Amino acid sequence: xxxxxxxxxxxxxxxxxxxxxxxxxxxxxxxxxxxxxxxxxxxxxxxxxxxxxxxxxxxxxxxxxxxxxxxxxxxxxxxxxxxxxxxxxxxxxxxxxxxxxxxxxxxxxxxxxxxxxxxxxxxxxxxxxxxxxxxxxxxxxxxxxxxxxxxxxxxxxxxxxxxxxxxxxxxxxxxxxxxxxxxxxxxxxxxxxxxxxxxxxxxxxxxxxxxxxxxxxxxxxxxxxxxxxxxxxxxxxxxxxxxxxxxxxxxxxxxxxxxx
Amino acid sequence: xxxxxxxxxxxxxxxxxxxxxxxxxxxxxxxxxxxxxxxxxxxxxxxxxxxxxxxxxxxxxxxxxxxxxxxxxxxxxxxxxxxxxxxxxxxxxxxxxxxxxxxxxxxxxxxxxxxxxxxxxxxxxxxxxxxxxxxxxxxxxxxxxxxxxxxxxxxxxxxxxxxxxxxxxxxxxxxxxxxxxxxxxxxxxxxxxxxxxxxxxxxxxxxxxxxxxxxxxxxxxxxxxxxxxxxxxxxxxxxxxxxxxxxxxxxxxxxxxxxxxxxxxxxxxxxxxxxxxxxxxxxxxxxxxxxxxxxxxxxxxxxxxxxxxxxxxxxxxxxxxxxxxxxx
Numbered sequence: 001x002x003x004x005x006x007x008x009x010x011x012x013x014x015x016x017x018x019x020x021x022x023x024x025x026x027x028x029x030x031x032x033x034x035x036x037x038x039x040x041x042x043x044x045x046x047x048x049x050x051x052x053x054x055x056x057x058x059x060x061x062x063x064x065x066x067x068x069x070x071x072x073x074x075x076x077x078x079x080x081x082x083x084x085x086x087x088x089x090x091x092x093x094x095x096x097x098x099x100x101x102x103x104x105x106x107x108x109x110x111x112x113x114x115x116x117x118x119x120x121x122x123x124x125x126x127x128x129x130x131x132x133x134x135x136x137x138x139x140x141x142x143x144x145x146x147x148x149x150x151x152x153x154x155x156x157x158x159x160x161x162x163x164x165x166x167x168x169x170x171x172x173x174x175x176x177x178x179x180x181x182x183x184x185x186x187x188x189x190x191x192x193x194x195x196x197x198x199x200x201x202x203x204x205x206x207x208x209x210x211x212x213x214x215x216x217x218x219x220x221x222x223x224x225x226x227x228x229x230x231x232x233x234x235x236x237x238x239x240x241x242x243x244x245x246x247x248x249x250x251x252x253x254x255x256x257x258x259x260x
Numbered sequence: 261x262x263x264x265x266x267x268x269x270x271x272x273x274x275x276x277x278x279x280x281x282x283x284x285x286x287x288x289x290x291x292x293x294x295x296x297x298x299x300x301x302x303x304x305x306x307x308x309x310x311x312x313x314x315x316x317x318x319x320x321x322x323x324x325x326x327x328x329x330x331x332x333x334x335x336x337x338x339x340x341x342x343x344x345x346x347x348x349x350x351x352x353x354x355x356x357x358x359x360x361x362x363x364x365x366x367x368x369x370x371x372x373x374x375x376x377x378x379x380x381x382x383x384x385x386x387x388x389x390x391x392x393x394x395x396x397x398x399x400x401x402x403x404x405x406x407x408x409x410x411x412x413x414x415x416x417x418x419x420x421x422x423x424x425x426x427x428x429x430x431x432x433x434x435x436x437x438x439x440x441x442x443x444x445x446x447x448x449x450x451x452x453x454x455x456x457x458x459x460x461x462x463x464x465x466x467x468x469x470x471x472x473x474x475x476x477x478x479x480x481x482x483x484x485x486x487x488x489x490x491x492x493x494x495x496x497x498x499x500x501x502x503x504x505x506x507x508x509x510x511x512x513x514x515x516x517x518x519x520x521x522x523x524x525x526x527x528x529x530x531x532x533x534x535x536x537x538x539x540x541x542x543x544x545x546x547x548x549x550x551x552x553x554x555x556x557x558x559x560x561x562x563x564x565x566x567x568x569x570x571x572x573x574x575x576x577x578x579x580x581x582x583x584x585x586x587x588x
Contacts, residue, residue: 001385001386001388003385004382005382005385008378008381011378012373015373087364088369090364091369093333093334094334094360094369095387096354096357096358096387097354098354256334256336256350257335257336259326
């Protein structure tokens with residue numbers, strides 16, 4: 001049944017064609033701007049490598065990052081807020097359905113749609129015009145999927161706030177997006193951060209969503225480093241997963257005690 | 261026979277934060293939280309047999325929706341117990357909800373951006389409905405409810421009446437044993453109401469237990485052999501609608517057409533009020549606690565020659581209005 005929910009979400013996305021074209025154009029513009037930026041940085045720096053990154057590695061990094069950051073555009077917070085505000089949550093509760101799994105399915109459908117319709121053109125563009133290389137290790141795909149789950153739990157947890165605070169989800173979502181853009185290595189690799197900042201980034205879950213798969217893709221991590229990074233990803237999945245179940249139980253209880 | 265619904269002594273209290281107006285009051289609430297306890301239901305008992313069609317009525321804010329929410333398992337009572345189909349609704353929700361259909365008239369359970377059919381398909385999978393059952397129900401509902409034309413229309417583009425019919429179909433796809441309808445005819449035109457009522461009658465004939473809340477007395481009179489009246493969180497009446505009429509028919513209207521002009525003052529018997537007197541026609545309100553219609557009729561006949569008489573039934577809407585106003 002959750003497979004069908006994912007499929008439905010996929011279909012729902014098709015309904016928004018203009019949105020689709022605009023966001024593809026937006027992603028491409030962003031990629032091209034970063035391409036110019038890193039070219040200029042390397043030219044000004046004057047050396048072949050920057051803290052172990054070559055220019056082609058950097059271009060590959062940002063190309064793949066452009067696709068992975070589709071994770072970040074999740075609307076789940078708004079959807080949960082809508083469910084709470086409109087009382088749709090009560091109707092969902094009258095169905096034999098698990099709410100977190102319901103949204104996990106919807107998010108899977110959305111991401112599958114994004115990857116197919118927007119990821120593919122970006123990949124083709126990057127291969128033909130930016131000469132990027134393929135993944136250094138197929139483990140990248142596993143790491144990417146683990147990152148998806150970590151992101152889902154974070155987004156769902158921020159969305160769950162709607163059960164207690166009504167109307168302020170915009171701010172919470174904005175903070176989530178900003179933090180996960182800056183402290184995750186999705187725009188600038190954490191390697192290039194000053195030490196204190198990279199320390200902060202490394203104890204947060206966001207780097208496990210973006211930095212880990214991206215570094216595996218460009219071959220920056222060795223065998224044992226890959227293994228350790230995957231363990232860290234699994235840790236975050238377990239930790240945030242438990243937190244999600246706990247938070248959802250509280251939210252559910254609040255709804256069934258105080259009314260929808 | 262065991263009851264399909266057994267509600268034992270349930271009460272429900274809501275705690276709401278009391279906030280005083282003005283800036284000063286706002287800071288006061290920051291420092292000390294004053295909670296106000298609102299009793300939505302107090303000590304309600306209810307038993308329903310399989311196959312019944314029960315109407316729940318009551319003024320706005322009386323606790324009808326709270327009761328329905330507890331019965332559907334999405335609200336936990338403060339005390340007491342609600343058991344339906346042998347399950348405690350709010351404790352075994354995931355298992356219990358497989359057996360019920362729910363329509364909240366003010367909200368839709370269909371996916372807003374999706375064509376109606378896609379919502380149905382999704383529900384098919386959520387409830388694990390077998391293919392044959394799904395196809396048969398879909399065929400049947402689209403014919404009887406006349407929704408086949410909207411199948412590929414996104415829900416947001418439907419009118420209220422169209423949406424309600426689709427919602428009704430959606431709640432029944434999995435052949436639920438019990439259907440809860442919270443104001444399903446709210447805001448609908450006469451034709452849409454008629455269609456929904458006819459459909460519900462058929463549904464009930466097939467043995468489905470229906471629990472309906474409404475403000476429309478037409479729904480009640482046409483559909484519900486038994487009604488429950490809830491007021492200020494208490495169940496104040498439970499029985500057949502005829503009983504309500506009998507009990508509250510304190511006044512009956514007796515209309516008399518005389519052959520000749522009469523002196524209306526001479527009709528002022530004990531327990532009789534003249535509501536209207538025009539030419540040869542008089543309308544008398546008879547207080548049935550003090551006298552009877554036949555008693556008055558006898559007196560009138562003995563005095564004057566009468567051309568025609570009629571006795572007006574009190575309107576159920578008037579009775580209910582009076583109950584809401586004065587209580588039982």
